[in-house]
Amino acid sequence: xxxxxxxxxxxxxxxxxxxxxxxxxxxxxxxxxxxxxxxxxxxxxxxxxxxxxxxxxxxxxxxxxxxxxxxxxxxxxxxxxxxxxxxxxxxxxxxxxxxxxxxxxxxxxxxxxxxxxxxxxxxxxxxxxxxxxxxxxxxxxxxxxxxxxxxxxxxxxxxxxxxxxxxxxxxxxxxxxxxxxxxxxxxxxxxxxxxxxxxxxxxxxxxxxxxxxxxxxxxxxxxxxxxxxxxxxxxxxxxxxxxxxxxxxxxxxxxxxxxxxxxxxxxxxxxxxxxxxxxxxxxxxxxxxxxxxxxxxxxxxxxxxxxxxxxxxxx
Amino acid sequence: xxxxxxxxxxxxxxxxxxxxxxxxxxxxxxxxxxxxxxxxxxxxxxxxxxxxxxxxxxxxxxxxxxxxxxxxxxxxxxxxxxxxxxxxxxxxxxxxxxxxxxxxxxxxxxxxxxxxxxxxxxxxxxxxxxxxxxxxxxxxxxxxxxxxx
Numbered sequence: 001x002x003x004x005x006x007x008x009x010x011x012x013x014x015x016x017x018x019x020x021x022x023x024x025x026x027x028x029x030x031x032x033x034x035x036x037x038x039x040x041x042x043x044x045x046x047x048x049x050x051x052x053x054x055x056x057x058x059x060x061x062x063x064x065x066x067x068x069x070x071x072x073x074x075x076x077x078x079x080x081x082x083x084x085x086x087x088x089x090x091x092x093x094x095x096x097x098x099x100x101x102x103x104x105x106x107x108x109x110x111x112x113x114x115x116x117x118x119x120x121x122x123x124x125x126x127x128x129x130x131x132x133x134x135x136x137x138x139x140x141x142x143x144x145x146x147x148x149x150x151x152x153x154x155x156x157x158x159x160x161x162x163x164x165x166x167x168x169x170x171x172x173x174x175x176x177x178x179x180x181x182x183x184x185x186x187x188x189x190x191x192x193x194x195x196x197x198x199x200x201x202x203x204x205x206x207x208x209x210x211x212x213x214x215x216x217x218x219x220x221x222x223x224x225x226x227x228x229x230x231x232x233x234x235x236x237x238x239x240x241x242x243x244x245x246x247x248x249x250x251x252x253x254x255x256x257x258x259x260x261x262x263x264x265x266x267x268x269x270x271x272x273x274x275x276x277x278x279x280x281x282x283x284x285x286x287x288x289x290x291x292x293x294x295x296x297x298x299x300x301x302x303x304x305x306x307x308x309x310x311x312x313x314x315x
Numbered sequence: 316x317x318x319x320x321x322x323x324x325x326x327x328x329x330x331x332x333x334x335x336x337x338x339x340x341x342x343x344x345x346x347x348x349x350x351x352x353x354x355x356x357x358x359x360x361x362x363x364x365x366x367x368x369x370x371x372x373x374x375x376x377x378x379x380x381x382x383x384x385x386x387x388x389x390x391x392x393x394x395x396x397x398x399x400x401x402x403x404x405x406x407x408x409x410x411x412x413x414x415x416x417x418x419x420x421x422x423x424x425x426x427x428x429x430x431x432x433x434x435x436x437x438x439x440x441x442x443x444x445x446x447x448x449x450x451x452x453x454x455x456x457x458x459x460x461x462x463x464x
């Protein structure tokens with residue numbers, strides 16, 4: 001009997017002493033209750049608590065925690081239904097408040113975040129909600145952090161993970177995008193065609209102008225050439241007529257006769273020998289021959305005169 | 316039945332069991348209770364012939380004394396040698412003395428300051444948005460601030 005009692009005493013000592021000493025692990029804070037009423041908070045480390053009087057209330061995790069926000073269907077301002085999920089990072093800063101001010105902290109925080117996601121997205125267009133993640137996160141954080149403040153909780157970050165419009169909406173978005181690109185491509189193509197047409201017309205205009213310029217230049221030069229030719233002919237005629245004026249008519253006759261004779265020779269040589277055309281003034285030819293004779297005579301007599309003049313000294 | 320001579324061995328066995336249990340059950344304070352049991356075994360060597368109940372009470376006293384000895388003699392030395400970081404897991408206290416910029420004006424003693432990539436509720440004298448504040452102390456999830464200077 002004494003042995004049994006001793007054993008009980010030993011076991012009781014072990015249990016009471018191990019209850020007397022409390023070791024709170026790092027990252028946690030425990031609330032202490034005296035007959036069910038909160039008195040203080042135990043920080044990490046070793047504590048002595050009088051058993052039976054003081055009890056451990058709640059063991060609060062003081063590390064930053066991640067809450068997964070399950071995906072939910074949300075209707076945007078322009079009546080598109082999107083599936084949204086996210087994550088919340090929060091940390092308990094006041095163990096007592098988090099333990100006693102709210103019954104189920106995680107559930108409460110989650111409900112708050114989910115309803116606020118609906119509120120924030122419901123005030124936005126679909127396009128906005130897809131492109132304004134930062135703004136959504138900031139708005140959510142503001143509201144939720146303020147709401148969880150009485151619970152001794154600090155919400156550090158709320159991130160929308162995924163905003164997924166329904167399949168057919170995504171398809172039409174893709175189509176819109178494609179159409180947008182095609183439109184741009186077509187505009188660019190038309191622009192190119194227009195530019196090339198303008199360039200081509202410009203080239204043609206330039207070449208026409210240049211050709212006309214060339215023609216004009218050529219005409220000018222031709223006119224000049226004709227003027228020059230006329231001048232030259234006039235000069236030649238003048239020279240000839242000068243020569244005639246200063247010389248004898250018979251010299252002219254010599255040339256004419258020469259031509260006559262040549263013309264006759266041509267006629268004789270022509271393959272058409274059945275008929276020989278003679279100019280009506282064949283006598284003219286002879287006349288010109290006579291002219292040649294005259295010329296010869298004249299020149300001979302002049303020669304004699306000069307030789308005589310050289311031989312005979314002047315009297 | 317245990318004879319009186321071998322009884323101190325029984326206490327040492329109990330001591331070893333408790334110390335071993337300490338390694339298996341962290342969070343319970345069995346090591347020092349085990350040391351108390353060892354002391355009881357020593358006392359049995361010195362004073363044999365004590366009654367079983369007296370031994371049990373003696374064990375209780377020794378166990379309590381060894382726990383108190385740890386608390387008052389060993390623990391202060393350990394803390395002096397390994398202070399640890401008292402501010403670990405205490406986000407607010409890590410920001411005492413830091414300067415932050417107000418994201419919302421302090422009106423009626425409450426406003427918000429930008430800390431890192433999040434906002435903290437601050438309490439202090441009324442100041443406009445964009446003012447720099449210095450953290451004086453922490454009250455749960457509220458930073459008490461003042462105008463720096």
